[in-house]
Amino acid sequence: MAALFHHVHSAPLARAVRSRAVSISSRATVTVPTPTPPPSRADPRVLLGLAEPELQQLALDFGQQRYRGKQLHQLIYKSKIREVRDFLQLPQSFRNDLEKAGWKVGRSPVHSVVRAADGTIKILIKLEDDRLIETVGIPVEEDSGSIRLTACVSSQVGCPLRCSFCATGKGGFSRNLLQHEIVEQVLAIEELFKNRVSNVVFMGMGEPMLNLKAVLGAHRCLNKDVQIGQRMITISTVGVPNTIKKLATYKLQSTLAVSLHAPNQKLREKIVPSAKSYPLEAIMKDCKDYFLETGRRVSFEYTLLAGVNDEVEHAVELAVLLHSWGRGSHVNLIPFNPIEGSEYRRPYKKAVLAFAAALESRQITVSIRQTRGLDASAACGQLRNEFQKSPMLASSDNPMPL
Structure with missing residues (x-):
């Protein structure tokens, strides 16, 4: 069942991550005399940092209506809710789907x-x-x-x-x-x-x-x-x-x-x-x-x-x-x-x-x-x-x- 769920929702994850990557239009090679930082352990599937259109698309990818993405935006940036489970304005099924797919708000204690x-x-x-x-x-x-x-x-x-x-x-x-x-x-x-x-x-x-x-x-x-x-x-x-x-x-x-x-x-x-x-x-x-x-x-x-x-x-x-x-x-x-x-x-x-x-x-x-x-x-x-x-x-x- 877990494998099936991952397959169904691999598309929204890929699209959301890709949309974040293109928010910076170009990369430049910078030569600096500093050590190469080790890779981060942080999970990239975080909602904080996504723009409203990206959150709307994420909602659509999860089978929700577009306006749910606007609600997500308000909950993250205005209400400053820290956990997906506390998005009480959203349907329980949507919250469960987000959590099962590994999505989190991205707030630290x-x-x-x-x-x-x-x-x-x-x-x-x-x-x-x-x-x-x-x-x-x-x-x-x-x-x-x-x-x-x-x-x-x-x-x-x-x-x-x-x-x-x-x-x-x-x-x-x-x-x-x-x-x-x-x-x-x-x-x-x-x-x-x-x-x-x-x-x-x-x-x-x-x-x-x-x-x-x-x-x-x-x-x-x-x-x-x-x-x-x-x-x-x-x-x-x-x-x-x-x-x-x-x-x-x-x-x-x-x-x-x-x-x-x-x-x-x-x-x-x-x-x-x-x-x-x-x-x-x-x-x-x-x-x-x-x-x-x-x-x-x-x-x-x-x-x-x-x-x-x-x-x-x-x-x-x-x-x-x-x-x-x-x-x-x-x-x-x-x-x-x-x-x-x-x-x-x-x-x-x-x-x-x-x-x-x-x-x-x-x-x-x-x-x-x-x-x-x-x-x-x-x-x-x-x-x-x-x-x-x-x-x-x-x-x-x-x-x-x-």
Whole structure:
């Protein structure tokens, strides 16, 4: 009987999986000096990440009416139901068929939650292979009294690039996240805050450009299905050869944030080891071409490390670099957030303001990132956990339901 059922429903499974594969129109071969991630154990038959037309087709393939697919879409993205058996609006027979065919929503349990005094919340999500990823919800009260809720999402379990000031790289690298494992982070934040996420930044664990296919798939889902505007989404990168060019071909309205952290190649290589394979001149040319291709200004991230890259002379050199490659540059200054075992120090406020003033006096738009979640180790560069490299032990597995 089981074999017969599998035969009957092999067509919808194949079609649904194939439809997900074509959501990214092309693939590019990217040469990067990083280890090949091991294959994921996660089951690909997940509903989270499918668009409404795909869910409608899935319903038809299971002998249901098309509108059942629209119901599925509402249950997954609006009601945020975590288990197929809890889709009570659907016929019991449809739910049973989905479960027997191996379909699931694709939501992972929340292992733990850490709250900071400023309202920032760090969520540790336990994946199917028993590794933990971290995602951060950052609420900011607007002048109007409304709350702007930003989700800082991870794209990898750990990170292979090992930037010297970042805790994530020091914790090791396991694998890329799947599309639904990225999307579910935003849903988890919305559930915890009981509020809509208004902004998404791909600035959590990992290098998004090393997992570009899944990041673009998640971007589409967050935009079209979760209903977050493209201009409210930022994709960050420290720089991976060939990927900025590839991203430009999609002509997204989202922000590309490039982490420079130094105004010259020699200093950048000391701070960002992977910079050796992607010279500063090459990355700046790609940023210029990205602007010409998309019309979207590139934002440059710059982590200030006391006594290393925070002198006024560095600011002057940075301004010259940015002016030589285009106009209208924006620099986001990030005072270093302390991490265990680091030799770096956080700069004094006076040094940060002097650096910003030097850029502004040279017609470079500057913002200084407000540190959030520091006491919960949820600030920029602090995301790290002991289970990002190795799976959790059974004795450590203590998930906390939402």
